[in-house]
Amino acid sequence: MENRIWLLFTKKLTGDASAAEVAELNDLLSQQPGLYDKLRAVETAWEAADTAQSQRAQRSDFEKLLQRMESEGIDYQPSVIEAPLSPAPVFSLTAVRSWWRYAAGMAAVALLAFWLSTDGPAAGSSSDAAARSAEELNHVSTRPGSRTKLELPDGTQVWLNADSKLTYGREFGRGNREVQLVGEAFFDVAHNKKVPFFIQTANFRIKVTGTAFNVRAYPNEKMSETSLLRGKVEITMNDNPGTTYYLKPSQKLVVDNLAGSVAGTTGSATEAAASSSRPARTYSPTLMSLNLHPLDSVPVETAWVDNRLVFSDESFRDVADKMEHWYGVRIRFADKALESIRFTGRFKDETIEQALSAMQLTARFAYQIREGEVLIAKTTKP
Secondary structure, eight states, rough: OOHHHHHHHHHHHOOOOOOHHHHHHHHHHHHHHGGGGHHHHHHHHTTTTTTTHHHHHHHHHHHHHHHHHHHHTOOOSSSSSOOOOOOOOOOHHHHOOOOOHTTTHHHHHHHHHHHOOOOOSOTTTHHHHHHHHTTEEEEOOOOOOOEEEEEESSSSSEEEEEEEEEEEETBBTBBBEEEEEEEEEEEEEEOOOSOOOOESSEEEEEEEEEEEEEEEOOSSSSEEEEEESSSOOOEEETEEEEEEEOTTTTTTEEEEETSSSSSSSSTTTGGGGTTSSOOOOOOOOOOOOOOOOOTTBBGGGGGGGOOOOOEEEEEHHHHHHHHHHHHEEEEEEGGGGGGEEEEEEEEESSSHHHHHHHTTTOOOOEEEETTTTTEEEOOOOO
């Protein structure tokens, strides 16, 4: 399985992977979460490659890189190679060497720096301290358009949605169970009454001992929410730790990320502190019931865990936020009035073109997709 993951990963890096292969890679990674940090680091090194390195230096350094990967037990050669429909290179280890010399180009040195960087700066330097601090944390992240599943050391199951990041300490499970989340994740927390499980987001902190719930906390979205399926959760706002909110199953807590105002109310909590040099952000979250899809009564908030993009009576702006993460695109509105159109729908394997075309059956708008950006505009058709 690991060989297959590396094969698909190298194809994805160079843009040669088909949509089916990318989906297969995401599925395999959900079964091998331990590889994710290593793949992500290689991908980051690829993107940060030094374009000034000479080709001769790249070839020499890349050979060292392969040797190091082999010593780490990372074998690029897949045990089974499927016959391609059209002529394509065979990804044996020898072929990958040739392919990397040609395609990796300027990224080889950056990759080498990651895998061979055993000697750091002088002891006591600030960069050395930062490196030690980074080593004390585990990071799992997903790119837009991808999702993954992992198991934490305490047995907690986590589904990480697109464009999200989960961080936890190396000592997680040994007297503490605390994680930081940016983005969206579904947690099925292993029960441990003596050691509570904490989730820290930008605006609030969640405490549980064993339960299943969803947290959506993207920094660029207007609302954040915690949705509970079973068990009980306690939530405190970062700026008001003295007040605790308790959720029951089938409830969610919704927070306005922008001004700390209550979702669905008028006025702003910051107005009273307008004369202060540092306006207060007094959040008053709203308790709501989970949003059930009218066709099958499945909670909209957690449908993504089953690889379904679902929305029920939501504004085009909110739907666009979900689609941006889901498909890995940026959606822009040429006319702000279009953002208020309401939609109900669900998609699974559809492309973004198919999804938008289906939405056009219930609303009048035009769209154009170019280089990863979607422009939504008014249509001139009757």
